[in-house]
Each structure stands twice: as structure tokens, then as C-alpha cells.
Amino acid sequence: MVEKKIHIGDVVFPNIPGERDEFIRGGVSYGDVTNLVCRMPELKLGEEPKWWKIAFGISILGVFLFFSSVFCVIWFGIGMWGNNNPVFWAWDIVNFVFWVGIGHAGTLISAILFLFRQKWRTSINRYAEAMTIFAVICAACFPVFHMGRVWTAHFLAPIPNQMGMWPNFRSPLLWDVFAVSTYFTISLLFWYVGLIPDLATLRDRAKGTLGKKIYGFFSLGWRGSVKDWYIYEKAYLFLAALSTPLVLSVHSVVSFDFATSQLSGWHTTIFPPYFVAGAILSGFAMVQTLIIPARIWLDLKNLITIQHIENMNKVILLTSNMVGYAYGIEFFIAWYSKDLEEFQLFIHRATGWYAWAYWTMVICNVVIPQLFWMRRIRTSIFLTFIMSIAINIGMWFERFVIIVTSLSQGNVPSSWSYYSPRIWDVFLFIGSFGLFFFLFLLFIRFLPVVAMAEVKGVMKGGHCK
Amino acid sequence: MNNIYGMLAEYEDQGTIFEGLTKIRSLGYKKIDIFSPFPIHGMEEMFMGKSLKRQSRKLSNTVFGFGMVGFLAIFGLITWVSVFNYPLNIGGRPLMSFPAFIPPMFEITILFSGITTVITMLYLNGLPKWHNPLFNSVKFKRVTDDRFFLLIYATDCRFNSTQTQIDLMKSNALSVEVILKD
Numbered sequence: 001m002v003e004k005k006i007h008i009g010d011v012v013f014p015n016i017p018g019e020r021d022e023f024i025r026g027g028v029s030y031g032d033v034t035n036l037v038c039r040m041p042e043l044k045l046g047e048e049p050k051w052w053k054i055a056f057g058i059s060i061l062g063v064f065l066f067f068s069s070v071f072c073v074i075w076f077g078i079g080m081w082g083n084n085n086p087v088f089w090a091w092d093i094v095n096f097v098f099w100v101g102i103g104h105a106g107t108l109i110s111a112i113l114f115l116f117r118q119k120w121r122t123s124i125n126r127y128a129e130a131m132t133i134f135a136v137i138c139a140a141c142f143p144v145f146h147m148g149r150v151w152t153a154h155f156l157a158p159i160p161n162q163m164g165m166w167p168n169f170r171s172p173l174l175w176d177v178f179a180v181s182t183y184f185t186i187s188l189l190f191w192y193v194g195l196i197p198d199l200a201t202l203r204d205r206a207k208g209t210l211g212k213k214i215y216g217f218f219s220l221g222w223r224g225s226v227k228d229w230y231i232y233e234k235a236y237l238f239l240a241a242l243s244t245p246l247v248l249s250v251h252s253v254v255s256f257d258f259a260t261s262q263l264s265g266w267h268t269t270i271f272p273p274y275f276v277a278g279a280i281l282s283g284f285a286m287v288q289t290l291i292i293p294a295r296i297w298l299d300l301k302n303l304i305t306i307q308h309i310e311n312m313n314k315v316i317l318l319t320s321n322m323v324g325y326a327y328g329i330e331f332f333i334a335w336y337s338k339d340l341e342e343f344q345l346f347i348h349r350a351t352g353w354y355a356w357a358y359w360t361m362v363i364c365n366v367v368i369p370q371l372f373w374m375r376r377i378r379t380s381i382f383l384t385f386i387m388s389i390a391i392n393i394g395m396w397f398e399r400f401v402i403i404v405t406s407l408s409q410g411n412v413p414s415s416w417s418y419y420s421p422r423i424w425d426v427f428l429f430i431g432s433f434g435l436f437f438f439l440f441l442l443f444i445r446f447l448p449v450v451a452m453a454e455v456k457g458v459m460k461g462g463h464c465k
Numbered sequence: 466m467n468n469i470y471g472m473l474a475e476y477e478d479q480g481t482i483f484e485g486l487t488k489i490r491s492l493g494y495k496k497i498d499i500f501s502p503f504p505i506h507g508m509e510e511m512f513m514g515k516s517l518k519r520q521s522r523k524l525s526n527t528v529f530g531f532g533m534v535g536f537l538a539i540f541g542l543i544t545w546v547s548v549f550n551y552p553l554n555i556g557g558r559p560l561m562s563f564p565a566f567i568p569p570m571f572e573i574t575i576l577f578s579g580i581t582t583v584i585t586m587l588y589l590n591g592l593p594k595w596h597n598p599l600f601n602s603v604k605f606k607r608v609t610d611d612r613f614f615l616l617i618y619a620t621d622c623r624f625n626s627t628q629t630q631i632d633l634m635k636s637n638a639l640s641v642e643v644i645l646k647d
Contacts, residue, residue: 030502030611158542166551169543175568182572186579193583201502201609220593221600224608226513227520228590229504234521235586238528239579246575253568456611457503 009301012310012379023120023458026302030456033303034201037448040298041202042211048445051297056441062434069427070145078148080424087407087419092146093257094399095429098282099139099436100180100254101275101395104247105283106132107187108315110194111243114236120311122454123304126198127294128287129191130447134439135286136184138432143176145428172256179253186246190239193232196222197453251279258402264345265406268333274326281319281365282395284312288388290440292381294449303450310378316391317372323398324366341411353418354405357397364394469619470598470646472629473605474638475612479505482613485636486512489615492632496618500599500608520589527585528578535577539570598644616644 008026028036048056073080083090106128113121144153156177158167167174199219206212222228252272259271288309295304334346349358368390371377378384409416443449476482482499489497490512499508509517547553548560587593599605599616608614615638617629626643633641 034610158546164551166546168553169547169569170553170555170562170565172568175572178569178572182576185576189579189583193586197503197609204606204609216595220587221595221597222592222609223597223599224500224502226499226501226505226509227517229501230509230513230517231520231524231586231589233504234524235582238524238582242575242579242582246572249568249571253572256568453503453609 007301009295009303009305010381012306012375023123023305023307024303024455025305028302030459033450033452033455033459034205036300036303037198037450037452038202038205040444041446041448042205042207043445049297052441052445055437056445059434059437059441062431063438064431064434065427066431066435069424069431070141072424073145073428074150078146080422082420082422082425084417084419086410086415086417087404089146089403089407090419091400091421091425091429092142094396094403095432096139096142096146097254097275097399097403098396099135099142099432101251101279101282101399102286103132103135103139103183103187103283104251104276104279105287106130106135107183107190107243107247108280108283109287110190111240111247114240115244118311119458120308122451122458123308124287124291124312124450125454126191126194126451127291127449128283129187129194130440130443130449131283131286131290132187133184133191134436134443136180136187137439138436140180140184141432141435142428172253172260175253176257179250183246183250186239186243190243193236193239194451194454195447196220196232197224198448198451200224201452202448248276251275258406263406264339264341264411265349265402268330270326270329270333274323274330277319277322277326278365278395278398281316281323281369282392284316284319285388285391285395288312288316288384289392292385292388294444298444298449300450303455306379306381309381309384310375313372313378313384316369316388317378320365320369320372320391324362327362327366345406345409348409349401349405352405352409354401354408357401358405361394361397361401364390365398368394468646469626470644471616471618472624472626472633473599473602473642473644474615474617474633474636475604475607475640475642476615476638477612479613481637482615483508485615485633485638488636489617489632493623494617494621494629494632495623496621498616498618500605500614500616502609502611502613505613524582524585524589528581531581532574532578536570536574538577539573540566543569596647598646601647602642602644604640604642612639 011025024033078092081090081092083092106125109121109128110125113125144150147153155161155165156167156174158169196219199215200222203212203215203219206215252275255271255275258266259268261267291304292309295301331346331350334342337343349355368387371383371387404419408419474485476485479501482501483505486497486499486508497512499505543566544561547562547566552560554560604612605614615633615636617624617633623629630641630643
């Protein structure tokens, strides 16, 4: 019988503070890190492993679905969707909030953990930042197509026009435009700045002329002199410091879309922190979903170890409890405020038409993550993967519950109406996943998924003093 | 002699290059540069002290300056639009409703500062500069992988192709190479 060999990256070390610092395992050298990370980008076209080809094929189908549903929505109008009166916002806005939220984990890992000097972030930050950028691209599609007349999308920006019209700067919907577009730009810059030294590595190792040219162009002639690194690290620190309040502001602004309205269930001051905590929860769950297969298939188990997965599970546990607290306090305030409509709405949420969605949300976001109190479960790769998918589903339902229940049972009972999606809502949502994975698989294929220069810097002996 | 750019020595790890640098500096060489696959903390302050501090202050000041420009520009735009050019009377509320202007002002300030950070960083590092005499060296390709390099520029007053080569060899370098100008 063949003994099953356990990979060193999967071994759970006893939780001794002194040994926590060893994030890179298996005795890999600097050169090994480069070789491990560069293997995938250096494959010749057509030589990709089977899993990549299959996944890429499926994602292309998803992209096709995305563009065909976008075409239908533009051609026939948003009447194709299930949105009705009074549920004017439905899956489109649910999906927007869902995707924007996912992006938040990337910035949290790359910026906030950087400011907190959490060195373990180096193995996963590139991956999570890429996730952020692609998630924001998917998110931006939904409100844009929800406008109905996308060819007037430029009216959102304060551009002088022949009608002398300006956007209303007091509207949270306009704040959203500013927040999301700034967030996308800064995330992209942050990601690119982090990529420059690693692109230089690919440039120096490239064998083909095309690779040499493209990687050479984008690495901008990076040499890595002392001065280069000094200014570079300073700039990186600035970007981290700028991104930290930015990421907290983005989901706060998204929550203002709801919180500044007069509708029961939306008009609460708890929304900004509650949304940010939820965003981080969903984002970390998505990072887990993406990173667990990738570390196995890309053979990065020694760089992305069980310790990284455990650390992320701790963040999931923390944010899950924050979200659970928000669910509870919302109910409490609805009762304590003696606002009849508000309390009635919350009773409806828990027992009415959409009770199934409400309890899915509570179970997936609050009950299931409590298992992470146990170290055995935090360090189980298989269970983490299953639970991360459950949290993703739960977080999608959270947005569904917030948006649809409030609108369908508003303050005027005569206008109550049940909402159910149509097939084009579903197609566009599945299609957005196709677009996301399409971009993500291209990233895995052509760019270094681990920030090599940063990982080398935190390896043992990374300091000269 | 005139077509020499400098002399490049290769080291195995950050410990040996640190010793090498100390030795070379004690011999009186001034125009030195170090290249490494990742930032070696502690080295920059040792031999580039003041000029680096000046550079990093330049970065902070530029970012702050352009951040303020962004802040004032968007504040001006919003105020001009909402109060003077396109006033919207919504239930008689004041036109100058400053708290509602904060989110876009915050975002644009961050946007300006972030873009300025990247552009200034590239400017101070002289990037993009797609060609450099060092890129002619085959060995130098490992600077982005796992090797550490020390360069003595030919403009250094103590530079002498034979003597410098001996000095570098004595500092535990793995190899020494002359880099020519293009």
C-alpha cells in the first residue's frame, strides 16, 4: 500500500508564537520561489495544463452568455428583467453590491494588512488584488446596464454639455460613481506598481521575443537599485495608506444608496460599518474559494501554506460575528425605536415571503462560520473550501434580503408586490461569473500570481542587519 | 577607458554583498550602486542617507500638493455647479450643503494623490527607461531572481580598470564584469 505523502505546506504546526513567522516552507531558496511562480507564465501557448484549458473553455461560454444577455438588455430594454413596481432595484443592484463587496478583501489584504505589518500577506496579496480588480469590473457592469440607456452613461460624470446640465452632487448615486471609479483606478495602480519588479523578473527570464517585448515594456526598465527600491517602497506605503480609507469609504458610500432613503429597513445608521464588515467577509470567502484550488494546481503549497488559510479563516470568523451582531442590532433597533413600519418589515423579513432567503443568509453568514472557532476546522482545507462557498452564497442572499424585502413590502401596503427574477437576470449573473473567471484565468496564465519580490523580502535572512 | 560604464560585481546573498560594500567603501570608492531582487532594509540609509531623504521628501510633498489641488478643484467645481451655475431647489434646503459634498471630495482627493504617487515614483526613479547599459550583461539578468550586484561607476575618481577589478575580486564577489557604454 502506498503511503499518502503529506505536503509540508499542509502540515499544521503547533501554535507557538516564535514559529509563526515561517510563512514560506519546504526550505525553498530565492531561486526556487522564482521558478515556482514563473512556471505558469513561461509555458508556451497551447502547453497549458488540462484544468486550465477546461476552466478557460467554460469561462469563455460564460463570457458569451454575459455579452448575449447584455445585448438583449440593451436591445429590448430592462423590461427583460424581473424588476417590477415597487421592486425597481433587484438582481442588478444585488449583484452590484455583491461584486463590489468581494473586491474589498483584496484591498484589505494589500493595504490594511500592509500597514499592520502582517508579513503573511505577501503570499496572497497579488492574487487577492487581481480578484479585486476583476470583481469591480463585474460590479460596474450592473448599474451601467440598469440605466437602460447606456449610451447616456457619460451623463454620470460632471462633463460640460450642450444642455448646460450638471449631475446632482448631493445624490448618493453620484457618490457611488465617484467611489467606484476611484476605487477601480487606485486598485489598478496599486496592483500594477506591485507588479513592476515581478514583470522585470519575467522580462529577464523570457525566451521568446514577444514575451521579452511585452514584459519588457510593462516592467518599464526596472533594475532594482537601492534608490529604486527605497522610493518604490515609499510610494507603495503611500498607496497603501491612501487605499485604506478608500476601501472603507467605498462600501460605506454603497450603503448610503440605501441608508439615505426613507424606506423601512434601509434608513439606518448602522449600514456603513455593517456593509464594510459584510464586504470583507464575502471577499475573504472568495479569496479562499479561489486560492485553495490554485495553490494545489499551481504547485504553490509551500508559498501559500495552511497558516495563510488559517489566518484568513480568523478574519472570516471576526467579520462573520460583526455581521451577525449587525443582524441582531437591526432587529433590536426596529423594536426599540417603536417605529411600526420598521418593526413590521423586520417581522416580514424573518417570517414573510422571503423568510427562506433571510434564514439562508443567517445560517450561511453567522451560524456556519462559528465552526471556525475550532482549530481543527480552521486548518482543514476541504472544509474551508466548502464553507467559503457557503459564505459566498450567504452574502449574496444578504444583499437580496436587504434590497428586495424592503422594496417589495414598503410603507404603503397597497403597493406591495412579490418579486421573482426572470431568466435574463440569471443569465447576466452567471455571465458575470464567466467574465470574472475569464479575466482571472488569463491573469493566472500570464502574470506572476505571487508577489515574488515581496515574498523574498520576508523569507528568513531577508534582512541584512 | 572612455567607453566603460562601470564595473559590476556579483554576490551570492545579502550578507556577502553587505560585507563587500563595506570593504569597497573603506577603499574610498564613492560612486557605487547596489542592485537586488528585493529591498534590503538598512542598506539605503547607510550609504545614500541624505540624498535619499531629499528624494523621499520630494515624493511626500508632491503627493500632498497634488492631493490638495484635487481637493480644491473638486470643491470648487461642486460649489460652482451646486450654488451658482445649476442650483437645484430641493424643498428649500441650503444650496451650499457641504456635508453632502464630502464623499465626492474625499474620493477625488484620493484619486489625485494616488495617481501623483505613481507618476512621481516613476519620475524620481527615472522610469520608464527601457534601455540601460547594464541590460547588456547576461549575468545581470539574475538581479530580478536571486543574485545581488554592486556597480562601481567609471566616473568614480578612484576608478581604474585593473585595480578596481582586483578590489572587487577581493571583496568575495562571485564574478566581476566590465560594463561598456552603448
